[in-house]
Amino acid sequence: MGWEDQMRVSSKQMVDSILTDILRNKEQLNSAQKVVSTQKIVTKPSDDPVAMGNILGYRKILSAIDQYGKNITRGKTHIEITESTLNQIYDFLLEARRLAVDQSSGALEERSTVAEQMKTLYDQILQMANTKLGNSYIFSGHKTDTAAFSRDADYNTTYHGDDGDIRVIAGEKVDIKINITGADALGGAEGVFDVLRSVINGLENPDTAAGTTEIAAQIAPLTDAIDQLEAVRAASASTYTRLESTENQLADFKVKIENMLSGEEDADITKAIIELQGRQTAYETSLAAVSRILQSNLLDFLR
Amino acid sequence: MTHLYGILNVAKGALHTQQKAIDVTAHNIANVNTPGYSRQKVNMVTSHPLSSEPGQLGTGVQAAAIQRMYDSFLGIQINTESQSLGKWEAQKDSLQKVEMILDESSGYGLNGALSEFWNAWHDLVNEPSSQTERAVLLAKSESLANIFNRISADLKQIQRDLDTRISGTVQEINRIADRIAGLNEQIAQVEASGRNANDLRDGRDLLLTELSSMIDINTSEGPDGKMTVLLSGGRPLVQNGTSWDVSIETNASGLQDILWLDGSGGSVNITETISGGALKGWLQVRDGSVPSYLSRLDDMAAGIIQAVNNLHSSGFGLDGSTGNDFFVGTTASDIGIHPNVLGDPRLIAAAGTASGVPGDNSIAIAIAGLQDDLTMDGNTATFGAYYNSIIADLGGAVQEAAANYDHQSAMVEQLTGVRESVSGVSLEEEMVNLIRFQHAYEAAAKLVSTTDELLETVIAMV
Numbered sequence: 001m002g003w004e005d006q007m008r009v010s011s012k013q014m015v016d017s018i019l020t021d022i023l024r025n026k027e028q029l030n031s032a033q034k035v036v037s038t039q040k041i042v043t044k045p046s047d048d049p050v051a052m053g054n055i056l057g058y059r060k061i062l063s064a065i066d067q068y069g070k071n072i073t074r075g076k077t078h079i080e081i082t083e084s085t086l087n088q089i090y091d092f093l094l095e096a097r098r099l100a101v102d103q104s105s106g107a108l109e110e111r112s113t114v115a116e117q118m119k120t121l122y123d124q125i126l127q128m129a130n131t132k133l134g135n136s137y138i139f140s141g142h143k144t145d146t147a148a149f150s151r152d153a154d155y156n157t158t159y160h161g162d163d164g165d166i167r168v169i170a171g172e173k174v175d176i177k178i179n180i181t182g183a184d185a186l187g188g189a190e191g192v193f194d195v196l197r198s199v200i201n202g203l204e205n206p207d208t209a210a211g212t213t214e215i216a217a218q219i220a221p222l223t224d225a226i227d228q229l230e231a232v233r234a235a236s237a238s239t240y241t242r243l244e245s246t247e248n249q250l251a252d253f254k255v256k257i258e259n260m261l262s263g264e265e266d267a268d269i270t271k272a273i274i275e276l277q278g279r280q281t282a283y284e285t286s287l288a289a290v291s292r293i294l295q296s297n298l299l300d301f302l303r
Numbered sequence: 304m305t306h307l308y309g310i311l312n313v314a315k316g317a318l319h320t321q322q323k324a325i326d327v328t329a330h331n332i333a334n335v336n337t338p339g340y341s342r343q344k345v346n347m348v349t350s351h352p353l354s355s356e357p358g359q360l361g362t363g364v365q366a367a368a369i370q371r372m373y374d375s376f377l378g379i380q381i382n383t384e385s386q387s388l389g390k391w392e393a394q395k396d397s398l399q400k401v402e403m404i405l406d407e408s409s410g411y412g413l414n415g416a417l418s419e420f421w422n423a424w425h426d427l428v429n430e431p432s433s434q435t436e437r438a439v440l441l442a443k444s445e446s447l448a449n450i451f452n453r454i455s456a457d458l459k460q461i462q463r464d465l466d467t468r469i470s471g472t473v474q475e476i477n478r479i480a481d482r483i484a485g486l487n488e489q490i491a492q493v494e495a496s497g498r499n500a501n502d503l504r505d506g507r508d509l510l511l512t513e514l515s516s517m518i519d520i521n522t523s524e525g526p527d528g529k530m531t532v533l534l535s536g537g538r539p540l541v542q543n544g545t546s547w548d549v550s551i552e553t554n555a556s557g558l559q560d561i562l563w564l565d566g567s568g569g570s571v572n573i574t575e576t577i578s579g580g581a582l583k584g585w586l587q588v589r590d591g592s593v594p595s596y597l598s599r600l601d602d603m604a605a606g607i608i609q610a611v612n613n614l615h616s617s618g619f620g621l622d623g624s625t626g627n628d629f630f631v632g633t634t635a636s637d638i639g640i641h642p643n644v645l646g647d648p649r650l651i652a653a654a655g656t657a658s659g660v661p662g663d664n665s666i667a668i669a670i671a672g673l674q675d676d677l678t679m680d681g682n683t684a685t686f687g688a689y690y691n692s693i694i695a696d697l698g699g700a701v702q703e704a705a706a707n708y709d710h711q712s713a714m715v716e717q718l719t720g721v722r723e724s725v726s727g728v729s730l731e732e733e734m735v736n737l738i739r740f741q742h743a744y745e746a747a748a749k750l751v752s753t754t755d756e757l758l759e760t761v762i763a764m765v
Contacts, residue, residue: 010727045698
């Protein structure tokens, strides 16, 4: 076997090894093509298991961020409606106090008219307090299917809601109370409605002097009620601010995560195209070489 | 005179021998593309010389044997590496199928469905009394359960598909073993009379390589040319002219075990002892990889079912009822939504207290918060992270099988190349040989005509 010391190439081996090389080039060309067309370098776990794990994690975070954003928007809407309603009530209360202040220093002729005005204000405030967002009463605490307040013929009001919190999820393990109960805003020991009723009673008191005294006695409570309302509005406003700043943070965070996701998953298109061209060339070159080799044969020369 | 006739004999021997060489060359050329063919060549030796004056006189050429160009050590090496190649190829292909089932590339796999499930609970938090959000929550929950069911079913289907392959391969092994036993007999017969059974040996070697890719074997050739083939554990598959069978039997898990039949009614379960070939690759995936993924998915489903149900049954539905389960089932294959809840979405418990209905969303908040709780893996991972680790492990397993396959492929390729260089037919070589033997034949024929003329001259002398 002396001359077999050099590598002897059989006919079959020649063809087989050429074929293997062509198929390999073709396979690499194919995978480069896939990267360019999907624009992703990781499409299945075996492409890069660690990257795939990260990609799945980022996707989940992005989904959560979008949902938190949705929740926060819901919360903000609730607070916006609350705020505009309370603002209206505030205006009504200021009007009521102005009238009461007027009447507490005389002006007996208009008393019955003012009484009617006061009753109207009372009902308007009551109506505001029963505002709905969609199908839910916003001031009833957990009892969102029940109107917060109702009154009887003598302008006695009952609160039908409870002190439940309505919360939205603004982040991981972060839920924020967004509602104000009717009790907090307008109730209490000397709530708005009780005070207004007393004022109305005073206005309708046939004994005008006693009536005036009654009215005057309600000015301070009325002011307290207005202050209570304002305090609640301020708390609500600060919750709103907190929601907004969380919203902004989430937006920033989302951009970061999207970048990280893209970093793991997306192909650098320029690089991918250059790679594709390189492999295309390699493939075509191997094909050209093969055609050269396959055609020459000793038989051609033995004629 | 005897010398003249002697020359004729020499010429006759030369003609025969060169013709035989051309025959063998023709055989080589014809089989240039035959798989497993080892080129043959005629061993020409000088015929036994005669004692004569002035010295020993040669008596021409004879064909001593037709030799098969073959390196038996290479053959054994190739078979050994083929066992590993078969194993890794089988593992890679099967694991790639598993990878396709857990496809996350579109974003609509279990990872996405889980996110949408949690988000649907968030939406319920935002609108605890609304029917719309409840309907959507049920739809997303059913989606999640369905994906669990589907993945579980698909993984089990893969196990059954692998069983089909295994049983087909077992039958093939038996067929090949029978043929090897038959060839053993034939080769021994031929070689007993002193001739090389070249083509028969090629056939047997091809069968052995094929067998190696299916199952791990040990081979050894006896002095009589018979090949003994042993399975793992020293159990014979082929010995002399006898072949033993392997068979399959359904085991307790409903999958196939592989048995070796001892020929007298007994059998040995060899499933655990097989260590190479495609059978090993398939068994590894069927009995190792897939069950591990299945059990982790089952754990995950069970975890979700339990955690959600615990919170849900402590909550209150819109109709004031409590103690209702949200999920039914215990594993990935049977997880589903409780039919009561499906039939009446008001049973979905968002509220934490009876008096809090309908605005109380504290239970819904708690359930939505489960996505961030470390509930899996000994309380170190969230559901999402646990699933991601399954995917990452799967990706790693596929990568490993593919890398090993590539490596083995290259090795077998290289060994095959070396074997080809020893045993393969080179057409150029055969062409040149053809010319060589043809010239020798022509020259020998010339000998005949020359001797004929010499004889005529001698006869004419008389």
